[in-house]
Amino acid sequence: MAKTSSLTDKLTRDFPQLHLERSDDFYWSPSTSTVHYGDMSSERDELTLLHEVAHALLGHHHFKRDIDLLRIEREAWDYVRNVLGPKYGLKPDEETIEDAIDTYREWLHARSKCPHCSLTGIQTGDSKYHCLGCDGDWLVNDARRCGLKRYAISH
Numbered sequence: 001m002a003k004t005s006s007l008t009d010k011l012t013r014d015f016p017q018l019h020l021e022r023s024d025d026f027y028w029s030p031s032t033s034t035v036h037y038g039d040m041s042s043e044r045d046e047l048t049l050l051h052e053v054a055h056a057l058l059g060h061h062h063f064k065r066d067i068d069l070l071r072i073e074r075e076a077w078d079y080v081r082n083v084l085g086p087k088y089g090l091k092p093d094e095e096t097i098e099d100a101i102d103t104y105r106e107w108l109h110a111r112s113k114c115p116h117c118s119l120t121g122i123q124t125g126d127s128k129y130h131c132l133g134c135d136g137d138w139l140v141n142d143a144r145r146c147g148l149k150r151y152a153i154s155h
């Protein structure tokens with residue numbers, strides 16, 4: 001417990017511009033400039049917090065196209081690997097990173113798949129896709145939170 005509270009203390013001290021808030025989950029909220037963090041009981045939780053902090057420090061905002069998400073996820077993990085991890089003595093294992101990115105890849109794949117003919121469509125709006133195969137259109141919701149939550153929370 002002492003160790004986890006000290007990471008948030010260090011982050012608050014080192015990045016006074018950051019707003020950290022205890023929450024039920026780990027995510028970065030660009031609209032309120034707040035990094036929310038959940039239960040911190042493992043090193044993976046600490047890495048998840050660093051990942052969300054990376055989004056904040058890199059100024060990641062809402063992405064326009066789903067494909068951009070993969071880019072900002074990689075950027076945030078690169079920042080943890082190269083900057084924040086070494087600074088706080090935490091090392092993300094590559095498997096954790098690839099697992100995290102794979103969930104986004106799957107998410108992206110599921111959204112871009114045409115519900116009519118199963119071809120991969122192209123995104124034509126923030127939440128709209130179009131299929132060149134059958135000329136179908138479909139909408140996707142944007143209920144998505146950045147984060148590793150599928151992996152970070154252990155019940």
Ligand SMILES: [Zn+2]
Nearest residue numbers: 114117131134
């Ligand atoms: Zn189609």
Ligand SMILES: [Zn+2]
Nearest residue numbers: 073076146147
């Ligand atoms: Zn992320």
